[in-house]
Amino acid sequence: MKLGAHMSIAxxxxxxLQRGAMLGCNTVQIFxxxxxxxxxxxxxxxxxxxxxxAKAVSAIDPVIAHDSYLINLASPDDQIFxxxxxxxxxxxxxxxCLQIPFLVMHPGAHKGKGxxxxxxxxxxxxxxxxxxxxxxxxxxxxxxxxxQGTAIGYRFEQLAQILARVQKPDRxxxxxxxxxxxxxxxxxxxxxxxxxxxxxxxxxxxxxRLAVIHLNDSQKPLGSxxxxxxxxxxxxxxxxxFVQIVRxxxxxxxxxxxxxxxxxxxxxxxxxxxxxLAQQQT
Ligand SMILES: [Zn+2]
Ligand SMILES: [Zn+2]
Numbered sequence: 383m384k385l386g387a388h389m390s391i392a393x394x395x396x397x398x399l400q401r402g403a404m405l406g407c408n409t410v411q412i413f414x415x416x417x418x419x420x421x422x423x424x425x426x427x428x429x430x431x432x433x434x435x436a437k438a439v440s441a442i443d444p445v446i447a448h449d450s451y452l453i454n455l456a457s458p459d460d461q462i463f464x465x466x467x468x469x470x471x472x473x474x475x476x477x478x479c480l481q482i483p484f485l486v487m488h489p490g491a492h493k494g495k496g497x498x499x500x501x502x503x504x505x506x507x508x509x510x511x512x513x514x515x516x517x518x519x520x521x522x523x524x525x526x527x528x529x530q531g532t533a534i535g536y537r538f539e540q541l542a543q544i545l546a547r548v549q550k551p552d553r554x555x556x557x558x559x560x561x562x563x564x565x566x567x568x569x570x571x572x573x574x575x576x577x578x579x580x581x582x583x584x585x586x587x588x589x590x591r592l593a594v595i596h597l598n599d600s601q602k603p604l605g606s607x608x609x610x611x612x613x614x615x616x617x618x619x620x621x622x623x624f625v626q627i628v629r630x631x632x633x634x635x636x637x638x639x640x641x642x643x644x645x646x647x648x649x650x651x652x653x654x655x656x657x658x659l660a661q662q663q664t
Contacts, residue, residue, distance in 0.1 A: 383628065383660055386410040387640035387649045388448070395429060395480070396436035403440045405649055409637040411446040411486070411594075414476040420452055420469055422476070430479050437481075444637060445480070446523075446594055449473045449487040455507035456490025456500035456534055466490075467507055470522075474511065477520045484523040484593050486557045489535040489544060500534045505547045512550045523593050525557040528565035528609035536566035536607065538586035545587065555593035558583065559641075560627065561612070562596070564619050567605040571619060576626035595638045597624065597656065613642050614652045621659060628660040 386407035389398035395412065402410035415422035437445060450473065453466045470487070477485045490507075492500025508522065524544065529536025545551045560570065568582070569575035583589065599617030601610035615621040627633060640652050 383634065383657075384409045384444075384637040385653060385656060386442070386637065387642075387653065388412070394432065396432040399433070399436040399440050399442055399445070402442055405653060407653070408441050409444055409446065409639065410442055411448055411639045411641070413450070414447050414473060414480065414482070415450070417448070417450045418452070420450070420465060422472065425476055425479055433480055444484065445482050446637060446639060447473070447477050447480075447482045447485045449485055451488075453487065454490045454493075455487075456492045456503045458493055458495045458499070458503070463503065463507070467510060470507070471511055471514055474515050474518060474520055474522070478515070478518045483519065484521055484555055484557075486523045486525050486594055486596075488527055488533065489524050489541070491532045492534060493532050497534055497540065500532070501540065501543055501547070504534065504544055508544070508548045508554070509550075512548070512553050521553055521555045521593065523555040523557045525596070526559050526562050526566070528562040529607040530565075530609045536562070538568075538583055542586045545591070554591070556587055556591045557594040557596060558592055559596035559598060560619060560623070561598035561600040561617070562609060564600045564604055564623075565602050565606050565608055565610075567607075569604055570623040570626060571604075572622065573626060576623065580630070580632075589632060592633075592636060595627065595633065595636050596641050597627070597638050598641050599624075611642050613648060614640070614655050621655075624656060625659045625662070628656055 386409035388411040389401045391398045398412045457463045527533040527535040568579040599612035601612040602608040
């Protein structure tokens with residue numbers, strides 16, 4: 383099982399890997415820069431070398447990156463759209479330098495212009511980014527969203543449309559966030575509900591596209607379209623839903639990342655619970 387958590391890069395990128403290793407993670411997710419700012423200091427050769435060295439001496443593989451929350455590739459505002467393109471390209475370059483294979487991103491929010499127009503913008507942006515990074519191994523990884531506000535990506539069909547319309551769909555992957563899909567209305571609380579949701583994902587998007595899973599319980603009920611993460615087993619999904627996922631052999635090779643609140647050594651507890659759920663006999 384590939385199990386880890388989102389790790390802070392306070393004190394340097396390499397520190398995130400050390401923090402993950404301390405928790406027994408064999409995968410982690412990081413921001414490669416401050417997620418609340420557009421700009422970033424370029425990565426120096428020394429920083430890159432320290433990161434690759436820390437990764438080499440750890441059992442962590444793969445490292446996943448998540449992009450800045452400011453980026454909106456569906457923005458109807460031309461200035462924000464251009465800024466987002468530029469920032470996303472910069473993040474792609476950082477990931478490629480750090481040998482990170484997947485950069486998770488939310489598809490975008492249409493801000494009232496409608497889902498069709500939002501998806502058109504996203505497709506245009508992804509084609510542009512792919513053309514500028516033709517030699518990259520990195521895959522932009524579109525995350526399922528809760529559908530809060532005008533966010534796109536809360537229906538599997540919306541992600542499927544993006545995949546169908548970009549020029550290079552093989553340069554994209556998908557990240558499934560359990561709290562987001564649940565808030566969006568996809569139930570996973572019982573074996574039957576989980577199987578139906580996974581089947582819908584497979585038939586609409588294709589399980590072969592699934593590259594990353596975010597394991598979060600939800601503070602808000604099914605279909606609420608509100609994005610609030612809870613500790614594993616302490617939200618509306620509950621332990622049984624996570625049992626389905628961590629014991630599904632079809633997902634056994636996919637990195638699973640916690641993005642739950644961090645207070646009081648919570649990562650250690652959530653990781654221990656997930657390991658227990660994965661091993662328990664039924
Ligand atoms: Zn996310
Ligand atoms: Zn997530």
